[in-house]
Amino acid sequence: MSDDRSTRPDALSRRALLGRVGAAGAFVALTDVLPPAAGTADAQTARTPAREPLETLTPAEAATLESMTARLIPSDTTSPGATEARAAHYIDRALGGALAGFRGAYGAGLASVDAYARASKGALFAQLSAADQDAVLGDLERNAATGFEGGSAGFFALVLSHTMQGTFSDPFYGGNRNFAGWDLIGYPGVRLAATAEQQNLDAKPAPTRMSAYDYSMFSRRKPSRAGAGVKHDTHGD
Amino acid sequence: MATELRRTDVVIIGLGATGGVAALPLAQAGLDIVGLEAGTWLAPADMSPDELRNNFRGWPGAVQKANREIPTHRPDASAPYSPRLAIHPMMNAVGGTTLHYWAQSWRLSPWDFKVVSETRRRYGASKLPKGTTVEDWPFGLEELEPYYDRVEVEIGVSGQAGNVKGAIDQRGNIFEGPRSRPYPMPPLRGTGFTEMMAGAARSLGWHPFPGPAAVTSGRYQGRSGCVYHGFCNRGGCHVSAKGSTAVTTIPKAQRTKRLTVVTEAHVTSIDVDAQGRVSGVTYRKGTEEFFQPASAVLLAGYTYENVRVLLLSASKGFPKGLSNNHGQVGRHYFSHNQIATVNALFPRNLNTWYGLPAQGMAVDDWADDNFDHGALDFIGGGNLWVYSDRRPIAAANMSTFGRAPRWGAQWKAFIRENADRGNTAYLQRTTLPYEDNYLDLDPVVKDPVGFPVCRITADYKQNERRLADFIQDKMIQWYRAAGAIATEKTPVGTMGPSTHAYGGTRMGDSPETNVVNRWGFSHEVPNLGILGASVMGTSGARNPTLTAQALAWRTAEHLASNWKSIAT
Numbered sequence: 001m002s003d004d005r006s007t008r009p010d011a012l013s014r015r016a017l018l019g020r021v022g023a024a025g026a027f028v029a030l031t032d033v034l035p036p037a038a039g040t041a042d043a044q045t046a047r048t049p050a051r052e053p054l055e056t057l058t059p060a061e062a063a064t065l066e067s068m069t070a071r072l073i074p075s076d077t078t079s080p081g082a083t084e085a086r087a088a089h090y091i092d093r094a095l096g097g098a099l100a101g102f103r104g105a106y107g108a109g110l111a112s113v114d115a116y117a118r119a120s121k122g123a124l125f126a127q128l129s130a131a132d133q134d135a136v137l138g139d140l141e142r143n144a145a146t147g148f149e150g151g152s153a154g155f156f157a158l159v160l161s162h163t164m165q166g167t168f169s170d171p172f173y174g175g176n177r178n179f180a181g182w183d184l185i186g187y188p189g190v191r192l193a194a195t196a197e198q199q200n201l202d203a204k205p206a207p208t209r210m211s212a213y214d215y216s217m218f219s220r221r222k223p224s225r226a227g228a229g230v231k232h233d234t235h236g237d
Numbered sequence: 238m239a240t241e242l243r244r245t246d247v248v249i250i251g252l253g254a255t256g257g258v259a260a261l262p263l264a265q266a267g268l269d270i271v272g273l274e275a276g277t278w279l280a281p282a283d284m285s286p287d288e289l290r291n292n293f294r295g296w297p298g299a300v301q302k303a304n305r306e307i308p309t310h311r312p313d314a315s316a317p318y319s320p321r322l323a324i325h326p327m328m329n330a331v332g333g334t335t336l337h338y339w340a341q342s343w344r345l346s347p348w349d350f351k352v353v354s355e356t357r358r359r360y361g362a363s364k365l366p367k368g369t370t371v372e373d374w375p376f377g378l379e380e381l382e383p384y385y386d387r388v389e390v391e392i393g394v395s396g397q398a399g400n401v402k403g404a405i406d407q408r409g410n411i412f413e414g415p416r417s418r419p420y421p422m423p424p425l426r427g428t429g430f431t432e433m434m435a436g437a438a439r440s441l442g443w444h445p446f447p448g449p450a451a452v453t454s455g456r457y458q459g460r461s462g463c464v465y466h467g468f469c470n471r472g473g474c475h476v477s478a479k480g481s482t483a484v485t486t487i488p489k490a491q492r493t494k495r496l497t498v499v500t501e502a503h504v505t506s507i508d509v510d511a512q513g514r515v516s517g518v519t520y521r522k523g524t525e526e527f528f529q530p531a532s533a534v535l536l537a538g539y540t541y542e543n544v545r546v547l548l549l550s551a552s553k554g555f556p557k558g559l560s561n562n563h564g565q566v567g568r569h570y571f572s573h574n575q576i577a578t579v580n581a582l583f584p585r586n587l588n589t590w591y592g593l594p595a596q597g598m599a600v601d602d603w604a605d606d607n608f609d610h611g612a613l614d615f616i617g618g619g620n621l622w623v624y625s626d627r628r629p630i631a632a633a634n635m636s637t638f639g640r641a642p643r644w645g646a647q648w649k650a651f652i653r654e655n656a657d658r659g660n661t662a663y664l665q666r667t668t669l670p671y672e673d674n675y676l677d678l679d680p681v682v683k684d685p686v687g688f689p690v691c692r693i694t695a696d697y698k699q700n701e702r703r704l705a706d707f708i709q710d711k712m713i714q715w716y717r718a719a720g721a722i723a724t725e726k727t728p729v730g731t732m733g734p735s736t737h738a739y740g741g742t743r744m745g746d747s748p749e750t751n752v753v754n755r756w757g758f759s760h761e762v763p764n765l766g767i768l769g770a771s772v773m774g775t776s777g778a779r780n781p782t783l784t785a786q787a788l789a790w791r792t793a794e795h796l797a798s799n800w801k802s803i804a805t
Contacts, residue, residue: 071645073648079653164630168629172287181633184649185653185657188590192475194465194467196426198591199429199465199591201433205590212287217281218285218475
């Protein structure tokens with residue numbers, strides 16, 4: 001019987017991975033986990049990026065979804081929202097991968113949103129004023145919008161949770177463009193080590209503006225951009 | 238037909254928290270071991286700091302036998318089933334869930350071993366909750382202390398001792414039982430937030446201390462010190478600072494050349510001979526089936542799988558499942574009363590973006606029987622725990638404390654101001670077994686191989702609900718003392734699938750009410766040992782892993798020391 005340790009992927013790089021810890025135990029000098037020089041990440045500076053080609057949704061579905069995300073996390077003069085973060089693009093892509101189990105729910109739900117918008121406000125959701133769009137979304141959230149299989153609140157919660165993921169997840173998955181979501185909430189970004197000073201109450205670590213997969217240590221283990229596997233969070237440990 | 242493999246001394250089923258520990262004393266004793274693991278090896282480069290993947294999509298998605306056999310749940314035998322989880326609370330891999338667990342490594346308190354006798358002595362027998370099947374452990378903390386000590390050294394636990402041989406040190410937990418020596422490493426460092434909370438606890442007259450963690454606070458046995466990067470919670474460690482058995486006891490055991498690791502092995506039964514002794518283990522790897530003969534077997538899956546494998550291993554001598562002729566397999570089940578917590582909102586940024594769940598501050602003044610319950614309508618207590626751990630999706634989903642809607646312009650204004658001002662405590666509480674909380678096989682739901690999954694029939698009872706409320710009030714008091722401007726309680730929930738699942742193969746001297754004896758071996762099958770929190774009869778107010786690991790070391794050492802009488 002063979003010992004399969006030889007197939008362990010890290011066997012050869014163990015020394016590189018372990019690194020060294022300074023006397024204070026606070027700083028790691030790991031060449032393998034240091035960020036690449038500034039500027040090697042994708043140049044993503046456009047304030048309003050162009051719409052990406054659709055990967056899963058139909059143009060009509062995408063228009064409705066874009067309009068929904070734009071009201072859930074609205075853009076304003078002081079900060080970008082879900083539109084600039086490209087949350088709808090994140091969802092469109094994930095519906096072909098990790099969220100594929102929800103493709104049917106999106107098809108039916110987005111059609112129901114438009115049907116309800118037309119019935120209650122006289123136009124497709126994307127064509128309504130912001131105030132009317134908010135009113136329709138409020139009806140969905142209260143489970144008061146008609147025409148949704150299983151109730152409108154379930155579809156509202158689904159879109160809201162995925163809009164949050166698309167705005168605040170690692171930009172690798174197609175949302176959080178230009179780190180718009182992380183900047184919005186003041187998240188200082190992915191670091192592979194944090195110092196004691198960076199954990200002080202008043203510390204404000206400079207944003208790293210790095211995806212996890214911009215770090216060379218992880219760049220060869222990228223998951224599918226659309227993701228794969230399962231759906232829900234778990235709590236506790 | 239199963240291919241019969243060459244005989245080995247010991248088969249360990251599952252190389253996670255407990256099987257991964259037990260391999261070491263067996264290997265050091267010169268026994269040949271085959272470790273059957275359902276998952277694969279994972280490497281530091283697999284442990285990417287990716288909140289979406291780790292915390293929302295249930296990393297790793299590749300080999301997850303457990304995810305195909307998620308237990309079903311109903312609160313009681315006449316209640317409808319709860320919605321089935323999409324992700325199993327635990328994972329398969331070499332190292333098991335120790336790859337991504339929180340790594341809080343607590344010893345139980347002396348009281349936890351003597352809940353029945355101590356409650357009778359201090360408050361009278363009527364104080365014990367109705368319907369509980371709790372028993373005293375067959376031994377006290379002093380019996381387990383040397384094994385706690387050994388495991389703390391082998392996996393590398395950081396912490397501040399509060400009681401070394403009876404000498405109390407106020408920097409540590411003054412309520413803990415006596416330790417034979419300090420932790421092998423000093424505690425993980427404090428943060429601005431955790432020190433602020435420690436000051437608030439002291440202002441209340443309480444005794445805060447940094448909790449113990451199976452995470453290196455400095456370089457240790459060739460491993461890096463923790464780098465506090467903030468993705469430890471359900472993410473593995475990219476610098477192997479977390480003391481997973483995959484980077485500690487398993488490699489040590491492999492270096493003896495006595496341990497053979499077989500990955501992607503799906504165990505389907507433990508087999509017995511005509512004398513009722515275990516003869517070996519049948520498993521599938523890919524499409525092939527193998528029989529691994531062994532002189533002794535240690536069953537070291539998670540609680541649900543330990544019970545399921547026993548119930549599925551029925552035979553002529555054990556018609557109700559292996560080691561179940563007394564009907565005790567699946568009984569005395571409970572999962573930790575830890576869902577109900579407290580959220581708090583502060584008027585300032587807390588800067589908890591980096592760190593880890595094990596980098597925190599504990600208060601044990603309200604744990605166990607550390608306070609008088611004479612005027613209270615429950616027994617037991619809770620460990621209060623605050624820590625530095627926050628990631629962006631979770632932060633954006635924080636409670637708005639009734640101050641803003643969940644979306645739109647007002648929500649955006651709220652989250653811009655408060656994303657770094659919220660905090661959630663972790664409150665683990667004493668939980669008891671009851672006569673009507675149990676595990677069995679689901680009569681309908683099967684895994685893809687065609688075997689029934691484990692079914693949980695369990696709910697929290699009055700003692701747990703009263704205790705939860707009491708502990709939440711103490712946590713609110715602590716947050717308020719630290720300056721919180723809003724707090725809210727979350728509900729107790731129900732006893733669904735959990736990362737802290739206990740019982741089902743309980744340890745005790747009487748075979749009428751317990752599956753394994755005081756050494757962790759079956760009362761009915763002398764060469765079958767069982768490892769894991771499934772043997773624990775009480776939970777205490779703290780994470781089970783270190784206790785399960787200390788018990789595993791003890792069971793393995795007992796097997797090696799008594800090899801002739803147990804295995805031949």
